Amino acid sequence: MASQFSVFMVNKPGVLARVLGDFAKAKINITAITMMDSAEHGVMRVVFEKPEAAREVLAKLNMPYNETDVLCVDLANKSGALAVVAEKLSKGHINISYAYCTAGGKGGRTTGVLKVSDVKKAMKLLQNHNKASKAETATRRSKAALG
Template identity: 35%
Template sequence: MRAKYAVKQISVFLENRKGRLLEVTEALKEANINIRALAMAESAEFGILRLVVDNPEKAKTALSKCGFTINEQDVFAVEVDDEPGSFHKVVRVLAEDDINIDYTYAFVGDSHKAVLIFRVQDESIEKALEALSQNGVQLVEPIFFYS
């Protein structure tokens, strides 16, 4: 099940200085890469920009050529109704199966649906996908993100 639902996320490590995010977006624009989802976490000295893009391999190449330090992780996505309690339902299923969520981010899609992206430990992905599927949570196939 993991291979069917694994979405490639690219993490870009950025010095916390003026213009650095602009350089990332410029590199992706020049490579004709579409950003489908993103989240950014920062500290005083650096930030981590997490991206789901339409062509992860091409994006990694473009960013590496520009000198960015990048990493790739498997994440998974679920689609829920865009209404109160939907996020809670997913988190509850994972918690009840003793699956720790490293981080999550979301965006609102079409048709009053929200897409939630989750990162759990690699050894927990299969267990998470199985638990969610068994509890009626709609898993999102990677083709949703890729061109």
């Protein structure tokens, strides 16, 4: 589980660059990010490694934002990885309102960010997902090392 910030910005050139630059100056790493736009404003949905520090930067910038609990799932960067998670949540009757993923290296790991109807129940349903997923990667690496 992580805090996702939905930051509301004027949709003009340079605004996103300034905001991202201030996070960089504060040495706040971004775990995942997605942008949406409308005619009047843009909405940046972002998960930070240091949410407390991000709040301080947003306050200094006087940027309006909301915080939401989201589910962050460690995924293999391969076809079907997110589908497996969606299927498990579906069987548990948990709705996914929206989702986005980080970019990962080929054969590496990526993070799926999911806004779900019940974060705690989803975490229970998926508690073994990350363990199994990491074990699969370790097994794959071991076989590759042998060959």
